[in-house]
Amino acid sequence: MRFASVGWTGVTVKTELAVKILQTLGYQASNTMLSVPIVYTALSTNEADVFLGNWMPSMKSIAEKYFADGSVVKYVANMTGAKYTLAVPSYEAKAGLKSFADIARFADKLDHKIYGIEEGNDGNEIIEQMIKRNDFGLGNFQLIPSSEAGMLAQVMSYAKEGKWIVFLGWAPHYMNTLIDMTYLTGSTDKTFGPNDGTATVYTNLRKGFAAQRPNVAVFLKHLVFPVSMMNEIMTAMHDNEDLKPLEAGLSWLKKHPKTYAGWLEGVKTVDGEPALPVFESFMASVK
Template sequence: MKKTLLMAMLVLILTVAAACSSNNSKNEEGTNSEEAKQETITFGVTPWTSTVPPTKIASLILQDMGYKVEETSADVGSLFMGLSRGDLDVFMDAWLPMHQTYLDKFEGDIQSTAVSYPEAETGWTVPVYMEDVNSIEDLKGREDEFNNEYYGIEKGSSAGIESDEIIKAYEFDFTQVNSSEGGMLAQAQRMMDQEKPVVFYGWRPHTMFNKFDLKVLTNEQGFFETSSVEVITNTDLKENSPEAYEFLSNWSISIDDVEEMIVKIEEGQDPEEVAQEWIDNNEDKVNEMTGK
């Protein structure tokens, strides 16, 4: 009788222990699920104005999906390096084919995930009052009219490197003067205010084309092809954050919308408020991207 009672008690103890273990597992699973919802997505952000609107929109949508979001500012080369190492998850403003060298260099670690807009114009730019300058070839022999200076963005950027290649290919007597986007445009504006000859790096989307009458120069050697602006992610994102990856793979926005938002931000509106306004006005598009 005692033996039977002892066995019954042992079975009861084991049953209770198993139930507790099961409950703990469920609690741990619940905790893990909750942690997954709070996973942090890190965006790389360049100093370019075109990077801000899509980054802010995507950030707000991901936060609404339950993710935490961080932003890391750096030059474009460092951003691609960070993506390849897994330090960053997303870059919303890659310009192809200009940035194709980075995709080739870090192949297997990063990938193009979506196209934001397919036809972004970029290249050497002059004001329209320079009526007789419509191509890069038209600059040959006239470098002294520009004080032998071409104004570009950050040294080491893809645009800066390609501009150096243009100077070499055409044997121009130009020196590329590199500075920040703001510094370059300030110098170009000083020249344009006096209607002096000036050549600098321009691209859309950008408010420079809203503020000034400009034209991007053509060329016969294939420099600065029309760009496809694309979303780049590290290759681990699809597995680590499938919902975030699915949203980003469905991402698209018009170049006109981005340019309009850049204008609002430069006029002093808060970038997140501008992004939220776009989300509120494009509910169907947001639902399509998020799969709702």
């Protein structure tokens, strides 16, 4: 089972949990971290099987052509009620920067910059297109790409000093508890969607995977992640920097056995045995 993922905390947690569960059931499973465009190339060319991080509608410009030609299957929503759009520290919103249409009015305070995450990311692409089209009068702005950690360090540094910044924000993520932040309103179909960045995250499969691996397909269909679950896991990781994504995820599952029981309903091991008792046995050893 070849999972592809991207370097975002939440997607990493989900993917590492899925890989570990399948390994306990006797499958060979792996996780390869790629950029968003390469994920879809890999899925469409049978170099990867599963992707748990299809954020929609923001990834539409990258993913939709693969859904349309049938090389990648959208499959099932694994998280609803997520958020993905531009945000600001709340003191900026109180000063008047509340919507996309307000950004250009504060161009000098913002140094004509919008802070994104890694190169090739769909959010960065949306920002770049906004600038290219001069949407909301942003034609003289510059995208500043970075890693997730690098971008958040920049935001927290600016917020501490009361400096102005617009950045790519999302939920679930510990940033929502760490930073007093406000998501901007007024996004459009061409940007982060008409519902102010409200997002649904989908599990994607390569063409033919569900038919070839029906037992795994059942597991993936059940594999859903409430926003509250992911917020708790990522906050725990922030509070304990030594806590790895898999460790944090398993620790949460240890306290919420009904969650993994639901994931494994009707699922078998490689040998055809019921999956839940096998995984329960594994979880007994988790601290």
